[in-house]
Amino acid sequence: MSHFDQAVSTTAGVNDPAWRSTARSTAFGMFSDDAMPTQDDEIWRYVDLDFVMDDYRPSAGATVDLGDDPLAAHIPNPTVVRVVDGLFVGEDSFAEGFTVMSLDRAAAERSDMVEVALDRSGISADGDIFKAASAAFGGDGVFVHAARGIVAPSVVAIDIQAGSNGTASFPHVVIAAEEHADVSVVVHLRSHVDTEALIVPQFSIAVGDGARISLSLVQNVGYGVRSIGSLHAEIGSDALFRFGEIGLGGRLARLHLDVGLEGRGSAANVVGAYFGEQDQILDYRYFMRHVGTNTRSDMFLKGAVEDDARSVFTGMIRIEESGQKTEAYQTNRNLILSDGASAQSVPNLEILANDVKCGHGSTVGPLDLEQKYYLMSRGLSPDSADRLQVRGFFEEALGKLPHPELATPVREWINRKYETAQAEGRV
């Protein structure tokens, strides 16, 4: 018998409004029919999923709390909320026109609002077994909503924890900014260093006309955690979505990003920095769809891998016939720091319009020997020269983060990983 039998599933669902329980049972049907994806499936091509859902059991509630979020300490006056094992912990927060609350409660108490947001930027359960599982067994998380014209009074710092060993959790963050609203959210995805768990985080982002949403995601789970995340954003006219992802942790950490530039003049800036070590697999699947005219997007990711780690970046810019006057760029640069490490970088363009500006760049390679020589000619040891070069490599990405205040802790985390790898002779 499966752990993911509906009868013994999660505590989520008790507050479901009708639309949600219908969606839930449909998703459960899909989940029951779904097999694990294989590498024959293009979108999973580079990742061998060496586990099954039943290796985990649904979390039974928030059990372990990791204490104060060290990342939130870098954000001035944040509104801090916590999601542990998929469940919102703590108090909802309300300001004028601005709501931060448990998604489960919001679905029950502000059903229309949540339904509208998810109609726009929900994540379809028929995508794969993880998306189906999330819709079937998940439900809680955080709902952030800013009404028309509201500038959120503070950055929302969401601390998502995978707490309990052996569990699967499905936290869902829904962010909706109505017309001309402005919302800023930092998500820290973390676990205890020894935790073994599956986490399937989902992000649904609805940016109204003329609105702005800035979202940073710092993925810092332990090396025993598999994280299979999805983000779906839809962007209205003259609206801006800024997204930054920092990929540090996870035995397998995947993020499937799907951004729709629907509105005329909409824009998306996507930046990433990742550092893989040991036998980590970091898998980025980024899709940018230009539908409206005069839309702009820029994807810029830099990553390094050492030891036996692997990274994958597959970027796709698709410009629909309607997407005239689009400007779209994608850049992915990778450093290979050990012989056993590897990076795949696959930028793609699909252009159906004829009046666009588009560009992509992709590199995979070791540290630059000329830079090293130059730095050593100044008396720096080979290790110091490499360390400086690795630090410099990430600066360009860190400089583009939607939340500049995160650059300091992130820089420190990355540098520490590299210095440890040097000390242990892995690079």
Added chain:
Amino acid sequence: MSNALEITNLKARLGDLEILKGINITVPFGEVHALMGPNGSGKSTLTHVLMGNDAYEASGSALVGGIEVMGLPVFERARSGLFEAFQYPTEVPGVSLDDLTVEMIDVADDPSAARTRAEDASQFLGMDRFMDRAINTSLSGGEKKRSEMFQLAVAGPKAAILDEIDSGLDVDAVREVATMVESLRSPSLGVLVITHYSRILRYMNPDRVHVMVDGRVVESGGPEIAERLESEGYAAVR
């Protein structure tokens, strides 16, 4: 002579190609020498071989204040007191001149003296607006040379080789660089200025001029050599 850069019978080859065929040059500390030569004479190779670029197969001796640097790794040569100002300074994206200065001070024999040198040079060369910028990135030719001169000052070497420091500069910048080089004069530093053209030497007072042709030093003497080369060209020494 331990107060000098002493290059003795230095040879270098790149695969089957013999580039340096036994170079002998001595630059006593306190002096500024110029090494001139036509394109392809081996001037830049000499710089690279002295600094430890491992693309070349090299033999011979190079003493910096009595310390043999041949055979040492690049950073050990630098720490022994040898400095190279690059003809084409390498861009190091994301690493500011300030980051590098901190590291250079860290590895200096006397960090507090190095810090003082950095502060003085920063003021003298007007480096303030460059310190936060990535090394050699988006700088003009003149700004790059200025940055090299600043790093030279921070390193506080015993022997400095300035490789084609006048290349790619307009007349004003050449004069400026020449002034900076003259300002380096010190009893504890020997400077070897490598140049193709004699124009930079108009603004400097080299103690000696060496002429290199086809991997050999064919003539050494006073500044009058540079004047002759300017009027007659390298044909005069071939």
